[in-house]
Amino acid sequence: MTALVMALYAEGRTDEGFLPVVIQRTAEQVLAHRGNTVVDVLEPIVLNHTIDLQFRARDERILEAARRASGFHALIVHADADYPTPVRALQERFLPGQTRVDQARVARELSVCDHLVPIIPIQTTEAWMLADHAALCEVIGANLTAEALGIPAHPHQVESDPDPKRTLNSVIQRALAQRPRRRRRIDPRSVYEPLARQINLARLSSVPAYAQFMADLTQTLIALHLVV
Structure with missing residues (x-):
């Protein structure tokens, strides 16, 4: 069996909780639909921990990440758009x-x-985390509508949020308000990894920035002769 080995250079520690699992699941889905062989997709190895301390310029950081990922099939490079478009x-x-x-x-x-x-991701990774209301509610223990939580009903709308990180924190606080007082404390970072495992990729694919990532990853898998 072939093993697909990837690395991730992400911008922040919270991104490291969400993106590796989403990347792994996305690759598994593409391979399941278009693969020509059985492939074991490993969770991407995060390379950030010392690169940002050693290199000042971002192009040097990416070069160093690529050096450390030598021999891997692919290096995923994350950059939040912090802007309405990814350009x-x-x-x-x-x-x-x-x-x-x-x-x-x-x-x-x-x-x-x-x-x-x-x-x-447009603005920040947290925008993607707002795309699946049902998964988000399950992870944070809420039983509220998307409207009650203050998030769009349709996933393609999440990228219009100018501050998705603040929106996610607000959603968590609204959910906690439904709990008994003694259970109202939660570290928002604890939501990232379990949500990455439960978010519906079909809904996420309606988010243009994620759809572009899936397309780019698919082209890389084609170049690697793993999909057709």
């Missing part, structure tokens, strides 16, 4: 790093990962 983040926070990696590969200066895949 600026792609141009300023992904492509310069991709260029450095390509240059190093051509010059044979470093052994680097051959395939870089951008993952660029």
